[in-house]
Amino acid sequence: MNAVLTEILLAIAVLAAWVGSIGFARLHSPLDRLHCATFVNTASGSAVAVAAFVTDGISARAITVLLIAVLALLLGAALSYAAGRALLLRGSVGEDGD
């Protein structure tokens, strides 16, 4: 049962990462592309964290994976803000036609 649940969660994580990468390739504006990284952090990170707990139970490794997922969410939001601000101030969004 745990193995099947782990496989389902990993499939969700990989699918979300693929959707994020395909979206990254399809979108053209750098500001739009920043959303793809946030989507991957949110969807794949949480799925992998849950899969880690299903595989290991409550262990030091699973707790570290949860910490990584939370840090990726929080730091990713801050980084997206900083990157978006830099892109807007630099004016590269307008250079790309948006």
Next chain:
Amino acid sequence: MTAWLVATVALLPALAVPVFVACRGGSGDRLAAVQLAISLATLILVMMSFAFDQSSFIPLPLALVLLGLPGMLVLAHFLERWL
């Protein structure tokens, strides 16, 4: 072959997209590409720890997440001011 190893290998083509854009795109695209590449590389390192059953791998993605913040902030600041 475990599910973790399959998932690790399946993420490699997804990582190739931001790596390609980081090599070929404009400076704004490169900034976004590096951020996505850090996210995907973190996932791959976590999955490798489970795939090879090595708990000692886990500090690697933790360090990557923690070091990605100042690195990207410096890059964004540099892009904002001087590029």
